[in-house]
Amino acid sequence: MAQTSPTSMKIGTRGSALALWQANAVRDALMQAHGLPEEALEIVVIRTSGDRIQDRALLEAGGKGLFTKEIEEALLSGAIDLAVHSAKDMPTFLPDGLTLGGYLPRADVRDAFISGVAQTVQDLPRNAVVGTASLRREALLKRIRPDIEVKLLRGNVPTRLKRVEDGDFHATLLAAAGLERLGLQAHITSLLDVRSFLPACGQGAVTIECREQDGITRTALDAINHLPTQLAAECERTFLGVLDGSCRTPIGGYASVTADRLSFKGIILSEDGRDFFEVEESGAAADAAEIGRRAGHDIRTRAPREFLEKLGIA
Numbered sequence: 683m684a685q686t687s688p689t690s691m692k693i694g695t696r697g698s699a700l701a702l703w704q705a706n707a708v709r710d711a712l713m714q715a716h717g718l719p720e721e722a723l724e725i726v727v728i729r730t731s732g733d734r735i736q737d738r739a740l741l742e743a744g745g746k747g748l749f750t751k752e753i754e755e756a757l758l759s760g761a762i763d764l765a766v767h768s769a770k771d772m773p774t775f776l777p778d779g780l781t782l783g784g785y786l787p788r789a790d791v792r793d794a795f796i797s798g799v800a801q802t803v804q805d806l807p808r809n810a811v812v813g814t815a816s817l818r819r820e821a822l823l824k825r826i827r828p829d830i831e832v833k834l835l836r837g838n839v840p841t842r843l844k845r846v847e848d849g850d851f852h853a854t855l856l857a858a859a860g861l862e863r864l865g866l867q868a869h870i871t872s873l874l875d876v877r878s879f880l881p882a883c884g885q886g887a888v889t890i891e892c893r894e895q896d897g898i899t900r901t902a903l904d905a906i907n908h909l910p911t912q913l914a915a916e917c918e919r920t921f922l923g924v925l926d927g928s929c930r931t932p933i934g935g936y937a938s939v940t941a942d943r944l945s946f947k948g949i950i951l952s953e954d955g956r957d958f959f960e961v962e963e964s965g966a967a968a969d970a971a972e973i974g975r976r977a978g979h980d981i982r983t984r985a986p987r988e989f990l991e992k993l994g995i996a
Contacts, residue, residue, distance in 0.1 A: 688712075688902045690722040694753045694762035697727040698838045703863045704888045705766045707786060708906070715905040726762050728753045750891075754780060757891060763899050765891040769884030769915055770857075774922045776891070783892040784903035785911040789859035791886040791936055793819065793879055794870040796846055797853035802872050803827060806852055813842065813851035817953060821932035822879050823855075825955030843869050859886040880934030880949050883918035887911050910939040913967050917974035921948050924978025926995045937974070939967050948977050952989065959985045 691712070695705035702725070709723045730752045749771045756762045758779060769785070776782070800806040803826050810827075813835025814820055820832040835842055835854055839861065846854050855874070861867050892899045917937040925933060932955075935948035944967040951958040963977045982990070990996075 688716065688718070688722075688763075688898055690718075690724070691764060691899065691902070692724045692726050692762040694726050694728050694756050694765040696730055696749065696753070699864055700768075700839060700860050701766070702727075704768065704786075707888065708764075708766045708890055711786065711906040712902060716902060726756070728756055728762075754891070757893060763892065763896065764903070767889050767891060768860075769887035769889040770882040772884065772889060772891075772919075774919060774926075779894055780891055781894045781900075782889050782915075783900050784890045784907035785915060786888040786890075786906070787908040788887045788911040788914065790862060790873075791881045792858045792876050793855045793874045793881060793885075794858040794861055795853060795855060795872045795874060796843065796869055797871050798846065798849075799852050800871070803830075803853075803874070806830065810852040813845060813854045816855070816882070817930070817932040818880075818882055818934050818951075819855045821951040821953055821955040821958075822934070823955070825951065825958065826879075828955070839864060839866065857881070857885055876936055877947065880936055880947060883922050883933070883935045884915055885936075887915055889915065910967070913937070913944060913970040914939050917944060917946050917970040917977075918948075920971045920974030921946070921978045922974075924975055925950060925981060931993050931995070935974075935977075937970065939970075942967050944970055944973055946973050946977055948981070950981055950985070950993070952992065957989060959989075 693705050693709060695701045705725050712718060712723055713720060730749050750767060753765045754777055757765055795803060809829050809831060811831045811833055812823060813833055815834055815836045823830050823832060835845060835851060839856060842854055845851055858873055861870060890903055914937040918935045921935050932951040932953055937944055937946040945964040947962045949958055949960045959981045961977045961980045963973045965973050
């Protein structure tokens with residue numbers, strides 16, 4: 683009889699505290715769903731190019747795929763059976779032979795404002811210096827406060843928090859979900875409204891990547907997949923795909939699923955935040971990808987060619 687459930691699995695992940703939290707959450711879910719002992723699910727830490735490069739923005743080094751390249755190579759070689767990622771770090775297009783096999787339930791999608799000198803972005807002193815490595819956050823910040831100076835801030839979550847505490851920056855922005863998962867929510871000064879400060883596509887979601895032809899792993903992941911999160915992520919990722927969204931593009935989007943309905947709002951901005959195009963779409967949750975596709979094409983239709991070309995969108 684053919685094997686239909688796993689007896690052991692190797693889970694690939696980055697080595698940061700947040701990445702390990704996510705990998706352990708996936709391991710716990712698989713243990714519970716399949717009655718596996720902890721020793722049957724080995725966590726394999728893989729250092730990625732994105733972890734090694736800390737002195738410049740990802741867009742200068744090759745894009746957010748730098749956080750997944752080595753892990754995906756391990757998947758394709760069979761060194762690991764599945765990989766756990768922050769959904770917002772996933773490239774829009776995956777290597778041939780790989781697929782996203784499941785999602786954990788999504789956490790808070792909002793961006794958190796962290797500052798020792800102000801309660802909100804609007805309260806920051808004039809010409810304040812805010813640290814971030816995200817073009818989306820930079821553009822949205824400048825849309826609200828054109829006077830703000832944005833400087834590069836990379837590193838793991840504790841490193842970024844310390845740089846703000848040490849006074850190197852007046853403030854920074856981080857994903858609320860990551861702070862909560864690490865037990866660092868006390869550092870949150872305030873939360874930005876999801877409607878006016880759209881998150882990165884996939885923010886707050888943990889996704890699991892596997893080989894397309896690995897039926898045993900895919901079946902195992904089906905048992906822990908959270909369908910509303912999957913549908914929301916499919917909508918957001920399709921929106922990104924239509925607009926060639928990458929870390930080179932200031933772009934945000936959020937899909938919410940209620941019962942069998944899905945609502946989506948997206949935005950694409952110039953790097954200085956002065957020019958932007960927003961879109962809202964809704965429909966049956968089962969049509970998640972089509973809703974994202976419609977939203978992306980709506981912006982493509984309305985945005986001037988010179989605006990899209992300046993952002994590197996063909």
